[in-house]
Amino acid sequence: MITTAINDLRESIASWRLWTLLGWLEIRQRYARSRFGPFWLTISMAVMIGSIGVVYGTLFGQKLRDYLPFISISLVMWGLFAQTVSEGATAYINSANYIRQAATPKLIYILQVVWRNLVILCHNFIIVICLLAVFGTKDWWTLPLFIPGLLLFVLNATWVAMITGLLAARFRDLPQIVNALLQVAFYITPIVYRPNSLTRFSWVVHFNPLSYLLNIVRQPLIGEVPTPTTWGICLCMAVVGWAAALLFTGRYIKRIAYWV
Structure with missing residues (x-):
């Protein structure tokens, strides 16, 4: 079963021209005839930040020179994770016409979602760069750690999208459930508040895997080094999650065309 999923993943990666083109065209169609185009995403994110x-x-009594970079990184990276998972849940459903008519690898539709949100990340990351340039960071030497952190972050978001996409193709109520769970996760994850702000209910942060996932990309940008525990948890999540996603995909991938 897992061999089937690995072969599909290999073929999907080899078809990178297809899913990158589909992802880019979807962004262009969404903002067709718009003066600012995809930069409306950046403008709306900047207003929200x-x-x-x-x-x-x-409200929290924070210094804006420290809090604005923190909140910008948190919201931009959370947007990448939440949109990847949310859109991944409808990836097969929205691509039903392609799946029925063309014999293509199925995981290209998940990779299309990941690529599209990475392009959006590049637009929104301009805000982070500007705020870091204005307010600075505690230690510039930690910035290179953002690259491996981002890789682990994207890998974890991808396997979650793989599983939710497959389940949602079978159970059509799941996309609404996923969106509701993401809203709950937004409030219990240290995004708008710092991880050490919760004293009485610190277990909410300690036992929340999403807090470690955010820290691995946020801390290097604010001048902090993620702890070995953070790296270990994110790496374990990626390994276990990908194993489960590939096993699950290999078991049900041939049924997707009938479900959608």
């Missing part, structure tokens, strides 16, 4: 940063920074 500015409003949330000022309001919550004031």
Whole structure:
């Protein structure tokens, strides 16, 4: 079973021209005839970061020069994870016409979602770069750690999208459930508040795998080195998650065309 999934993944990666083109065309179609095009994503994200940063920074008694870079990285990276998982849940459903009419590897539709959201990340990351340039960071030497952190972050988001996409193709109520769970996860994950802000309910952070996933990309950008525990948990999540996703995909991949 897992061999079938690995072969499909290999063929999907080899078809990179197809899923990168489909992902890019979808972004262009969404903002066709718009003056700013995809940069509307950046503008809307900047407005949200500015409003949330000022309001919550004031409520939490934070210095804006420290809090604005923190909240910008948190919201931009959370947007990548949440959108990848949410859109991954409908990847096969939205591509039903392609799946029925063309004998293509199935995982290209998941890779299309991941690629599209990485392109959006590149647009939104401009905000992070600008804020870091203005306010600086604690230690610039930690920035290279962001690259392996981002790789682990994307790998974890991808296997979650693989599983939710497969389940949602069979159970059509799942996309709504996934979106509801993502809303809950947004509030219990240290995104708008710092991880050490919760004292009485610190277990909410300690036992939340998403907090470690965010820390592995956020801490290098704010000048901190992620702990070995953070690296270990994220790596274990990627290994176990990908094994489960490939096993699950290999078991049911041939049924997708009948489900959608």
